[in-house]
Amino acid sequence: MSKTAPVVSLDDVSVHFEESTGLFDFRSEPDRVRAVDGVSLDIYSGDVVVLVGESGCGKTTLGRTAIGVQRPTAGSVTYRGQNIWDARENNGDVDIEFEKIRRSLQMVHQDPGSALNPNQKVIATLSAPLEKWHSDLSKEERHERVFELLDTVGVQPVEDYAFRYPHQLSGGEQQRIALIRSLLLNPDLVLGDEAVSALDVSLRVDMMDLMLDLRERFETSFLFISHDLANARYLAEKADGRIGIMYLGELVEIGPADQIIKQPKHPYTKVLKWATPSIHSDDDGRSIDTPVREIDIPDPVDPPAGCRFHTRCPVAREACTKEAPDLLDVAGSGQRTACFRQDSTHEYWNSPELDGTDDRIQQELISDGQYSFRIDLIFINRTASRACIVSRLARVLTHDRCVYHARNGSNND
Numbered sequence: 001m002s003k004t005a006p007v008v009s010l011d012d013v014s015v016h017f018e019e020s021t022g023l024f025d026f027r028s029e030p031d032r033v034r035a036v037d038g039v040s041l042d043i044y045s046g047d048v049v050v051l052v053g054e055s056g057c058g059k060t061t062l063g064r065t066a067i068g069v070q071r072p073t074a075g076s077v078t079y080r081g082q083n084i085w086d087a088r089e090n091n092g093d094v095d096i097e098f099e100k101i102r103r104s105l106q107m108v109h110q111d112p113g114s115a116l117n118p119n120q121k122v123i124a125t126l127s128a129p130l131e132k133w134h135s136d137l138s139k140e141e142r143h144e145r146v147f148e149l150l151d152t153v154g155v156q157p158v159e160d161y162a163f164r165y166p167h168q169l170s171g172g173e174q175q176r177i178a179l180i181r182s183l184l185l186n187p188d189l190v191l192g193d194e195a196v197s198a199l200d201v202s203l204r205v206d207m208m209d210l211m212l213d214l215r216e217r218f219e220t221s222f223l224f225i226s227h228d229l230a231n232a233r234y235l236a237e238k239a240d241g242r243i244g245i246m247y248l249g250e251l252v253e254i255g256p257a258d259q260i261i262k263q264p265k266h267p268y269t270k271v272l273k274w275a276t277p278s279i280h281s282d283d284d285g286r287s288i289d290t291p292v293r294e295i296d297i298p299d300p301v302d303p304p305a306g307c308r309f310h311t312r313c314p315v316a317r318e319a320c321t322k323e324a325p326d327l328l329d330v331a332g333s334g335q336r337t338a339c340f341r342q343d344s345t346h347e348y349w350n351s352p353e354l355d356g357t358d359d360r361i362q363q364e365l366i367s368d369g370q371y372s373f374r375i376d377l378i379f380i381n382r383t384a385s386r387a388c389i390v391s392r393l394a395r396v397l398t399h400d401r402c403v404y405h406a407r408n409g410s411n412n413d
């Protein structure tokens with residue numbers, strides 16, 4: 001991987017969305033959702049970066065900003081040194097025209113079914129970009145290239161699949177077609193937004209392997225987005241890439257996959273690890289206490305002052321409520337972490353601890369001898385995370401049966 005100059009560089013990027021407060025509320029200012037706040041990130045040639053975090057933390061917004069689809073409200077995004085939005089709007093001296101940038105920054109959607117035109121056969125969908133950007137190719141040459149790519153991604157027999165409509169393909173086949181389409185024009189960077197989460201679990205590893213193979217073959221960088229730390233680990237470790245952890249619009253930790261998984265420094269990364277049983281090892285301890293003080297994720301319209309994680313952080317102190325930590329290098333690890341605990345001289349160490357362990361997992365013995373656990377979800381609306389917590393509880397239970405009542409009211413045996 002070349003570290004000479006980044007392909008895409010985000011410098012202190014923020015994306016704030018205005019939301020109207022109500023149809024009849026003409027007087028008040030619209031709410032501003034701080035989807036992304038002050039994020040800097042360089043993506044190099046051949047790089048693999050996987051962004052991980054809870055729903056709503058700004059992963060998709062940041063990914064879309066990196067490929068020039070979402071305009072930042074502050075900061076800048078450059079492609080090989082060219083400000084993308086200046087190129088797009090023809091501001092000042094433009095060294096790289098926007099059409100070139102657009103071709104170089106592509107995306108694979110989470111739901112390939114909706115990303116493919118239902119009325120177009122595969123061959124038409126895949127030939128169209130070639131026809132537009134490589135007008136020197138004859139129809140036969142275009143078809144030959146499409147057949148070759150279908151063969152590469154294992155969609156065979158190619159002559160059969162090329163003339164199918166999307167509804168005649170399985171989810172995995174649709175995703176492969178979407179992947180080919182994103183790579184057809186030899187992009188420099190592909191955004192894979194939850195690119196495997198819509199697939200059956202059995203197909204996910206194959207698809208992740210395929211994406212990594214194609215990344216090498218096409219010499220492309222990938223920016224993946226995932227809410228699943230286990231998938232992030234798989235992708236980043238195999239590609240010798242990095243994992244970036246986002247919390248409430250901010251990048252709170254980033255570094256080599258191995259370091260982030262084995263030596264997380266940020267308390268929030270530790271929470272994500274705790275909630276991922278396949279990653280949380282016995283060496284990490286057997287405590288069933290949720291490593292967060294509060295379950296509720298703050299509102300991105302009005303994020304907490306100071307460190308945004310302080311309302312939930314189990315090791316937060318007064319200092320964290322007043323000042324926001326910068327993302328700084330952790331000596332000798334290749335990691336960057338936004339936490340005062342990494343600075344042994346910070347006033348954090350002399351500042352009083354914050355109260356509150358009330359919202360940890362509560363256990364109630366119920367009358368018939370079964371145990372009922374009221375589980376306060378740390379991850380909103382995430383069945384997978386709910387399953388994580390339940391499976392962790394199951395591991396420490398010695399009783400025959402566990403009834404849990406998830407916070408959203410669903411009951412399961």
Ligand SMILES: Nc1ncnc2c1ncn2[C@@H]1O[C@H](COP(=O)(O)OP(=O)(O)OP(=O)(O)O)[C@@H](O)[C@H]1O
Pocket residue numbers: 017018019033034035053054055056057058059060061062227300
């Ligand atoms: N166009 C928009 N208008 C207003 N708010 C938006 C818009 N797009 C995103 N948001 C808000 O910005 C925040 C970040 O959203 P985003 O989709 O980037 O998060 P995410 O981490 O990708 O979440 P998920 O994993 O659920 O997709 C959320 O609070 C979301 O509701």
